[in-house]
Amino acid sequence: MSTLVPLTIAIPLLAAAVSIVVGRWRWMQRVIAVTALTAVFGISVALLIGADDQGYVIHRDGGWPAPFGITLVVDRLAGLMIAVSSLVLLAVHVYAIGQAGEERRRVAFHPVYLVLAAGVMGSFVTADLFNLFVAFEMMLAASYVLITLGGRPDQVRSGMSYVVISLVASALFITTLAWVYTATGTVNMADLSIRIAELDPAVRAMLALAMLAVFGIKAGLFPLFFWLPDSYPTAPGPVVAVFAGLLTKVGVYAIIRTQTLLFDRPDYMGAVLLVIATLTMVIGVFGAIAQDDMKRILAFHIISQIGYMIFGLGLFTVAGVAGAVFYIVHHIIVKTALFLVAGLVARRAGSSRLSEVGGLVRSAPVIAVLFAVPALSLAGLPPFSGFLAKFALADAGLDAGEWLVVGASLFVGMLTLFSMTKIWAGVFWSSPEEEPVGLAPESERAANRLGAPIGMIAPTAVLAVSSIGVSIFAGALYDVSERASIELLEPIGYVTAVLGEQEVDDEVKFEVDLEPVQAEDAP
Amino acid sequence: MTVLVAFVAAMLFACGSFLLMQRRLSRIIIGIGLLGHGANLLLLVSGGGIGPAPIVPEGADPNDYADPLPQALALTAIVITFGVTIFLLALGFRSWQLTRDDRVEDDIEDRIVARLDADQRESNDDDEDDVDGVEGADEEHTV
Numbered sequence: 001m002s003t004l005v006p007l008t009i010a011i012p013l014l015a016a017a018v019s020i021v022v023g024r025w026r027w028m029q030r031v032i033a034v035t036a037l038t039a040v041f042g043i044s045v046a047l048l049i050g051a052d053d054q055g056y057v058i059h060r061d062g063g064w065p066a067p068f069g070i071t072l073v074v075d076r077l078a079g080l081m082i083a084v085s086s087l088v089l090l091a092v093h094v095y096a097i098g099q100a101g102e103e104r105r106r107v108a109f110h111p112v113y114l115v116l117a118a119g120v121m122g123s124f125v126t127a128d129l130f131n132l133f134v135a136f137e138m139m140l141a142a143s144y145v146l147i148t149l150g151g152r153p154d155q156v157r158s159g160m161s162y163v164v165i166s167l168v169a170s171a172l173f174i175t176t177l178a179w180v181y182t183a184t185g186t187v188n189m190a191d192l193s194i195r196i197a198e199l200d201p202a203v204r205a206m207l208a209l210a211m212l213a214v215f216g217i218k219a220g221l222f223p224l225f226f227w228l229p230d231s232y233p234t235a236p237g238p239v240v241a242v243f244a245g246l247l248t249k250v251g252v253y254a255i256i257r258t259q260t261l262l263f264d265r266p267d268y269m270g271a272v273l274l275v276i277a278t279l280t281m282v283i284g285v286f287g288a289i290a291q292d293d294m295k296r297i298l299a300f301h302i303i304s305q306i307g308y309m310i311f312g313l314g315l316f317t318v319a320g321v322a323g324a325v326f327y328i329v330h331h332i333i334v335k336t337a338l339f340l341v342a343g344l345v346a347r348r349a350g351s352s353r354l355s356e357v358g359g360l361v362r363s364a365p366v367i368a369v370l371f372a373v374p375a376l377s378l379a380g381l382p383p384f385s386g387f388l389a390k391f392a393l394a395d396a397g398l399d400a401g402e403w404l405v406v407g408a409s410l411f412v413g414m415l416t417l418f419s420m421t422k423i424w425a426g427v428f429w430s431s432p433e434e435e436p437v438g439l440a441p442e443s444e445r446a447a448n449r450l451g452a453p454i455g456m457i458a459p460t461a462v463l464a465v466s467s468i469g470v471s472i473f474a475g476a477l478y479d480v481s482e483r484a485s486i487e488l489l490e491p492i493g494y495v496t497a498v499l500g501e502q503e504v505d506d507e508v509k510f511e512v513d514l515e516p517v518q519a520e521d522a523p
Numbered sequence: 524m525t526v527l528v529a530f531v532a533a534m535l536f537a538c539g540s541f542l543l544m545q546r547r548l549s550r551i552i553i554g555i556g557l558l559g560h561g562a563n564l565l566l567l568v569s570g571g572g573i574g575p576a577p578i579v580p581e582g583a584d585p586n587d588y589a590d591p592l593p594q595a596l597a598l599t600a601i602v603i604t605f606g607v608t609i610f611l612l613a614l615g616f617r618s619w620q621l622t623r624d625d626r627v628e629d630d631i632e633d634r635i636v637a638r639l640d641a642d643q644r645e646s647n648d649d650d651e652d653d654v655d656g657v658e659g660a661d662e663e664h665t666v
Contacts, residue, residue: 137607141606148614148617153622170607177566177569178569178593182569
């Protein structure tokens, strides 16, 4: 089982290399990419089942023991994340193949997309803070290329701010790593969990806040989200879908991982997270209300939804973190589906601005249905997955007595529904106020009753159905989330699993030996 | 020595942050470069003091030797920073090719939203003209 873990990274990377070699034959690139992503999906599901069944699936690269070698760990949270992400990556890739557009003609699309997949997978399975940085960079470097793939002026402009912001975040990440290494002398997360606990509380607080800031930029938390709605909407349709679904969630995953595993969850951190969560939710949704472009509305909703996840984490209770984990799973699927629909609308109607599009409910009813399911789910209406996710969080919040935050989250849910209604009314019901430009070819529209090529409709439908699946199998999924949450809140299990029973004892002895050395180093 | 390196890193951070605040793209890119150097230097110095290469003979005290791990980490980080800076330069060049100017432009959509109120009084048809107007205004106020 443990040999499967590195394959989640190796397969996409290898496929990317082969995909460059066969760049001349587009069909071969497609076959390779789809095969690789399908394999990763299968492996991820197997790993999730394995991790849920027998606890941690640990791979020690080259057989080196934990604090020295490179360790990859799949626990329940990581298993859930890689399973959902690989499903989304596969669906979006099929969608991109089905779309006869700009990015399809580019040789670079397939290899870069596969590198992105490898980076996302790597971020989830790594058990090492520095490798987390490397996986982040892999993912981000690929995303820089994807976001500017067309080379249009607006893409270059927004891509530029995206790249600069990400680079600043990376420099901060390296700085934080340097601080962590200076203070503890290790970058292995399990090892860090032991050593950070021995540090001065003030140093601990500094490291915790520095990491929150670093990952907060990637996740789009309240004061650091400004880059997100500006840069996402200009990217090609499938690219923005996978960015919206996955990249910010990798940041949230890193926040959850570091704040639960590395630090001992002091009270002030819970308070800080709850305040940030509330502001992120409220300001994100207010931003969405003002927008006119469908993609931008959805981009602002990413921010407000990130707030919900941080809210669950900030409670630091089993129910809260379980709610957050469940919310992430639901959100990745729903958000990606919504952005894919935005791509369908843009293709069908030639624009994604509410003022320029209209009447799609009559001309393309399939797209309307595909929008309605994830949109209602996002707003949190009862039969859909969003309701269950929000209910879990609200319930956890009320148990913890956080009335204000729960109230804010319900208020934001209402505004989300308003926003979705606005898109529905603008795109599907109204008649277009302005003449749209760049319509899909007349012949294609007449020939296709679905409103878009089947290769684009099918993956969107798969994700919409998956989001319904999340609500049908919510019981089982919530149980897994709850077990993941228990795992997260008791990091000693992770630490012993990674370092081994014996090593944890040795570690403590080693620590005693090391104490005078560190004192020497300080001046 | 450590203090000196830390001071140099601090200076690099200060200059990098200052350059990041500029409106010209070339300066921002140099700022990113300096910031990256500062971070990498900090990573390098995080291993502690200087010492001989860490090939420790039997019986010697390992604490006398340099810590190789941060050096390896810094090397990796330098390669990554290098690669991404090159990409940023290419993007900056592309931007210059397209606009013949290396100013960072404002987000057009933000301004449209800000002017939505004014727009609603007129007919929605001159939305496009408005975008051009915004760009014109942009040119005037940033020199």
